[in-house]
Amino acid sequence: MAQVCWDVTVTNDGERILCKAHGADQCQACNVDWADHNALATTLKHVKELPPPNAPNPVRNAQVTRLKEEGNKHFKTGNYDEAIRFYTMAVDLSWSRPLWEPLAFQYVREELAPVLSNRSAAHLALKNYVDAYVDAEMVTRLKREWSKGWFRKGKALYGLGRAEEAAEAFQTGLRFDHESEELQNALKEIEDVSI
Structure with missing residues (x-):
């Protein structure tokens, strides 16, 4: 030895x-x-300047929010490719948050869930079901209790021809939000096709 x-x-x-x-x-x-x-x-x-202890970087938070909002503008006009581009920049910026920043994961979790959900919706609109599924899966891992992630995941699975798994995703979302019309309608759509 x-x-x-x-x-x-x-x-x-x-x-x-x-x-x-x-x-x-x-x-x-x-x-x-x-x-x-x-x-x-x-x-x-290569780090030039360490932030002071217990001080989050408000500039980064604002930049992520700005990129998400820019993506939302493009999404609303139907320019899904451009929306995806801005959402991706927001994701990259949020993931690049330094680990010493206090509450870094909490910021990332809160920033990423809606951005990834929106990017999933843009991929769904373009019928990029695999990419939509990947983003939605991450949303359900970051914010398990958020029904919107389960809705996106179900829609992506349905687009991939996996109706049974899509129904399970919608049902999981309904456990967190019993009154979601969006989830209820999506589940009913699957059940109507199965009959």
């Missing part, structure tokens, strides 16, 4: 930790592996 060696050195540029005896960030002889640590340090090296 290799002996654990914690005798380390830092490179001259101060950017990597290495096994002192062998000069490697992964050293089997000393049973150490600093590769992940060194990779993380490399990614953080």
